[in-house]
Structure formats: C-alpha cells, structure tokens
Amino acid sequence: xxxxxxxxxxxxxxxxxxxxxxxxxxxxxxxxxxxxxxxxxxxxxxxxxxxxxxxxxxxxxxxxxxxxxxxxxxxxxxxxxxxxxxxxxxxxxxxxxxxxxxxxxxxxxxxxxxxxxxxxxxxxxxxxxxxxxxxxxxxxxxxxxxxxxxxxxxxxxxxxxxxxxxxxxxxxxxxxxxxxxxxxxxxxxxxxxxxxxxxxxxxxxxxxxxxxxxxxxxxxxxxxxxxxxxxxxxxxxxxxxxxxxxxxxxxxxxxxxxxxxxxxxxxxxxxxxxxxxxxxxxxxxxxxxxxxxxxxxxxxxxxxxxxxxxxxxxxxxxxxxxxxxxxxxxxxxxxxxxxxxxxxxxxxxxxxxxxxxxxxxxxxxxxxxxxxxxxxxxxxxxxxxxxxx
Numbered sequence: 001x002x003x004x005x006x007x008x009x010x011x012x013x014x015x016x017x018x019x020x021x022x023x024x025x026x027x028x029x030x031x032x033x034x035x036x037x038x039x040x041x042x043x044x045x046x047x048x049x050x051x052x053x054x055x056x057x058x059x060x061x062x063x064x065x066x067x068x069x070x071x072x073x074x075x076x077x078x079x080x081x082x083x084x085x086x087x088x089x090x091x092x093x094x095x096x097x098x099x100x101x102x103x104x105x106x107x108x109x110x111x112x113x114x115x116x117x118x119x120x121x122x123x124x125x126x127x128x129x130x131x132x133x134x135x136x137x138x139x140x141x142x143x144x145x146x147x148x149x150x151x152x153x154x155x156x157x158x159x160x161x162x163x164x165x166x167x168x169x170x171x172x173x174x175x176x177x178x179x180x181x182x183x184x185x186x187x188x189x190x191x192x193x194x195x196x197x198x199x200x201x202x203x204x205x206x207x208x209x210x211x212x213x214x215x216x217x218x219x220x221x222x223x224x225x226x227x228x229x230x231x232x233x234x235x236x237x238x239x240x241x242x243x244x245x246x247x248x249x250x251x252x253x254x255x256x257x258x259x260x261x262x263x264x265x266x267x268x269x270x271x272x273x274x275x276x277x278x279x280x281x282x283x284x285x286x287x288x289x290x291x292x293x294x295x296x297x298x299x300x301x302x303x304x305x306x307x308x309x310x311x312x313x314x315x316x317x318x319x320x321x322x323x324x325x326x327x328x329x330x331x332x333x334x335x336x337x338x339x340x341x342x343x344x345x346x347x348x349x350x351x352x353x354x355x356x357x358x359x360x361x362x363x364x365x366x367x368x369x370x371x372x373x374x375x376x377x378x379x380x381x382x383x384x385x386x387x388x389x
Contacts, residue, residue: 006104008078011051011111014102015044022096023047029097030054048113051099055117058098059126060171061178063134066094067126070110073101074118079110094182135163136172137179140193142224144186145232147216148269148310149194149204162221185230197266198310207311217314233258234265236316238299238306245299249292250285260284264300268307274300 015023023043027035032050035043059067069090073081083090086108095101102109139159143150150158152173160167180188185196194201219227226232233239239261246252246260264277272280277300288296305318312320 006080006107006109008080008112009109011048011099011113012044014104014109014111015047015099016041017104018044018102026051026097026099030058030099047099051111052113052117055098055100055114056121058100059121060129061133061174062130063137063175063179064130065134066182067130069095070100070118073108073110074115079112079115081108082106083108091182097181133175136167136175137183138225138228139163139221140176140179141183141185141228142219142226144193144195145227146219146224146308146310146314148198149192149201149208152191152193155193158216162219162224195269195310197269199270203271204310208313211311211313214313214315217308217312217319219314231258233261234308236306236308238303238318242299242303245295246285249288249295252285256284261303264303265307268304269310274304277304 015026018026020040020043023040026047027043027050030047030050032047035046038046062070069086072086073079083103083106090101090108092101092103092108096103100110100114102111136159139162140155143155143158152169155176156167156169156172159172176193177188180186180193187194187196187198187201192201194204198204227234235243242261242264243252243257246257252260260281263280267277267280274297278297281296281300287293306316308314308316315323
C-alpha cells in the first residue's frame, strides 16, 4: 500500500519529532550556546529561531551542488519530496545539521520557514558566492588528488596562485571544512585537510618536510579541476602501458581497468612495494604465463614511475630523473605562492634534493645508487640517470 504524502510542516513541528540527541547535534552545528539546561520543547523553540537567523551564514559555506539539492525540495509542492526522487548527492546528516532539510517516513521535508527564507534571497548575489565556493571546492579536491595533504596556509596560497585572486582565508577555510564534512573524499582537522585515501597523514607530512627544496609541481587550473572529479583517473603513459597489457592478456573491460588503476595508485601513494602491487592486482586476475606476468610487471613498474606522488609534491619518479638531466616543468606560476611551486628548471639543483624511488623495468626492484643504470649506459645509476639523487 503506497505511503500517503504527509502535510507541510514548520520547524517547530519537525524539531518536536526529533530525539534530544539529534537536537543537541543541531545545536552544536549552529554553535548555539547556553541552552544545555533547556528541556526538549524549549530547546526546539530556541533552535527554530537560531536556524532562521543563521540560515544565510549556513548557505555561505555551500557550493552549487548542495544548493541545487535545496532548490529541488524548495520548488516541490509544500517543500516535500519522496526520498526516492531526491538527488543522489543528498546527505541527510549534512542538511539536517543546519536545520534546512529533514528525512522522515520516506520523505524529505523542508520546513516552511526555510522555504520562505530561501524565496527572499538575492539569487544573483547568491549564485556569485556559490560559483566562488564551487571553484574553491574543486580546486581543493584537485590539489589533494595530486598532493595528498595540505595545511591551511599552503592550500590557501595554491588557490590564490591558481585563481590569480586574493582569497579571504577565513571564508575559504569555512568552505573547505564544510566541504570535508559533506564530501567523503576529504578528511580534515582544525588546520589541515587531506585526501581520504591517505592512511597516515603524519607520515606524509614528515616525507614532504624532508624535501624542503622540492617545490610543489605547478599544475594549471584546468588540470586541477579535472582531477577534482570523483571518478577521475590519471591516464599517464604508465597507465596506458598498464591498460594495454591488461586488455591484451586478461581482456579487462574499461570499468574494471579504472578500478584496478585507482587501487594501484592509492597503494603507491601509501608506500606499497612492487610485490604489494602485484599481490593486490592478482586479486582481480588469473595467474598468467611467464611471458604475460613479465609484461605485467613491466607495466606495473611503468605505472609506478609515472604516478604523480604525494611524497614528491605532485612530481613523478620519472620526472625526478628527468630533472637531473636538465628538464623541468614548463609552467611558470604567478601569485602569492609562486616561490613554493617554481619549476625545478628555474632553480639550481640543491645538493640535498632527496631521491625519488625509480623501479627498473628489468628487475622490478628499486634501483640502488651503486647499481648499473637501467638505461644501458654501463655507468652506475648515481653517475648517470640518478645523478644528483
């Protein structure tokens, strides 16, 4: 028997149906103080006033995606939509913390006070702010795809460089923290934000700090925006070789290929060895012939060497080797954080530049400094492609 659509509801009516701990969570999200001793009824009345008063402040943290969810419910009759018809991006906990949407009995409700308030907004001004926040959100996601972790100051500097505009640090960080609460791909604390795939932030921080003379790779804004997509896969030269081998010998389809590549990239970012990568990959594949397995190991080594690594601040091991031979990124960044991301080719190579692990395609092992260079020159690695490493 179909559920009968409920009637529209006010904030007071909706809050009266919530549990005390749910009201407490809402109070904490809105930073309402001095109400811990109130009974449930009085707390609901106080929160009703606070939600309406702080609604514009809540909206200042959102991007277009989240505001679109609000608009879809606001435009529905009585501000009520079946939860089956709501946007896939709907997160009940996120919207309920600000008192904007509530999920009850298979429906999503927007309180009538919120509907009325939304209709009074200056939409031109609102859209300008949402577009700014959307840009900040995408730049944050994309930068963390390549760098893994950033503190507040460093992230703000990179966003200023990419946008070419000064950034209000307080407003920006509120947007970032709110995004991290909403978006599963980010984690954060008071002064830092990191990619959710990062297992040990403290270890990455130490690795990056051990490379004080290595600048961040200077990505352009379009590159960063592309990397912000949740389904983005970096199809570098190593990926292409990896994909070719898997299609040729194991007939892997495109969707499965991207899943395997994403898993491999995540493992590499968290310090996996070649053996670890192979074991992880073979969970998806049948054991092949010696020739097939050798080709697969070659492809994995190439994938590793072309992956832009968090510990290398967005550079790949392949690039690090090339820099020793005089090559470098071609971008020349401008702005407040330009010094932190200046191309290596624009600087003298410092003597203490840490090495990047490069894997031999023949042995699939890390190349030692005193071992023969895999390029076939006959020289030791440290005297050839690894010079300066």
